[in-house]
Amino acid sequence: MVQLRRGALGVGIFAACCDAFIVGKQQRKHTPRTAPISAVEFADPLVLGGGAAAVLGLSALTLGKPSDSEAVDDIKEVREYFNTVGFERWNKIYSESDEVNNVQMDIRDGHQQTIDTVLSWVDEKDNGVEGKSVCDLGCGVGSLAIPLAQRGATVSASDISAAMATEAQSRAEAMGVKTASFEANNLESVEGSYDTVTCIDVMIHYPTDKMKDMVQHLASLSSDRLLISFAPKTTQYVILKKIGSLFPGPSKTTRAYLHPESSVREALADAGFTVKRSKLTATSFYFSTLLEATRSA
Numbered sequence: 586m587v588q589l590r591r592g593a594l595g596v597g598i599f600a601a602c603c604d605a606f607i608v609g610k611q612q613r614k615h616t617p618r619t620a621p622i623s624a625v626e627f628a629d630p631l632v633l634g635g636g637a638a639a640v641l642g643l644s645a646l647t648l649g650k651p652s653d654s655e656a657v658d659d660i661k662e663v664r665e666y667f668n669t670v671g672f673e674r675w676n677k678i679y680s681e682s683d684e685v686n687n688v689q690m691d692i693r694d695g696h697q698q699t700i701d702t703v704l705s706w707v708d709e710k711d712n713g714v715e716g717k718s719v720c721d722l723g724c725g726v727g728s729l730a731i732p733l734a735q736r737g738a739t740v741s742a743s744d745i746s747a748a749m750a751t752e753a754q755s756r757a758e759a760m761g762v763k764t765a766s767f768e769a770n771n772l773e774s775v776e777g778s779y780d781t782v783t784c785i786d787v788m789i790h791y792p793t794d795k796m797k798d799m800v801q802h803l804a805s806l807s808s809d810r811l812l813i814s815f816a817p818k819t820t821q822y823v824i825l826k827k828i829g830s831l832f833p834g835p836s837k838t839t840r841a842y843l844h845p846e847s848s849v850r851e852a853l854a855d856a857g858f859t860v861k862r863s864k865l866t867a868t869s870f871y872f873s874t875l876l877e878a879t880r881s882a
């Protein structure tokens with residue numbers, strides 16, 4: 586079973602590389618650019634929350650430019666990406682659009698599994714969000730914020746990409762959801778106190794040395810509970826990362842970051858939170874570990 590899974594992942598990585606490479610080529614052909622194809626774009630559609638994506642991303646980081654020692658403005662790049670080509674692509678993945686390839690479809694399924702897990706947890710007795718305040722950071726198109734609002738939560742959702750926040754707002758309006766607000770904001774600038782803070786598949790954009798501060802900030806916003814997910818850094822995925830590095834592209838400068846589960850747990854503990862449960866969702870191209878943590882007594 587394990588062997589089968591590994592085999593599937595190996596194929597996944599290969600297909601992912603090919604897919605990403607094709608994406609990169611198309612970009613070059615059709616879109617005149619002033620800068621090299623961005624890292625995030627290269628790994629797309631594999632970047633968010635996806636293990637294969639993260640694996641690719643990291644191998645690109647190792648190989649790529651700028652080097653680790655050069656200053657990298659991840660925030661600026663992520664904002665720009667998710668306001669432009671990344672928005673177009675991920676808006677399709679996070680929808681029912683037919684205009685997705687098999688890789689994107691697999692990522693859509695994996696991501697939906699993570700969302701469904703969160704919803705199944707909050708649907709449990711005495712664990713609900715009805716009448717509670719929720720802050721959803723990096724909300725994307727509202728895939729989680731909207732169903733949480735439909736469950737009676739008052740949701741303050743935000744995303745660094747204005748395009749994402751606007752799309753989430755219009756999806757919420759179209760569904761008659763009135764208890765969710767959406768704004769464009771860097772999660773690091775969000776303030777307030779909420780019963781539950783959610784941050785799904787966003788940590789992949791945070792380098793290891795910034796992850797701890799990010800978790801601290803999320804924790805500072807939550808009076809009770811955190812629901813966060815990240816692409817796990819395991820031996821298996823590190824090996825896959827190396828396989829991914831066998832398929833370098835000339836402009837492959839993806840930055841996507843894996844995190845060891847132990848580091849995320851440690852960051853949560855330092856921030857005063859105890860992990861209650863975790864769930865890894867793994868499809869061929871999407872890997873994401875979800876944690877539910879509550880404020881330690």
Ligand code: SAH
Pocket residue numbers: 633660663664667679722723724725726727728729743744745746749770771772773784785786787790
């Ligand atoms: N959480 C959503 C979207 C995941 S995609 C969901 O699961 O459906 C990741 C999102 O994080 C993107 O929309 C991206 O714009 C956003 N993001 C990345 N870095 C961010 C930051 N520093 N602050 C706020 N949003 C961020």
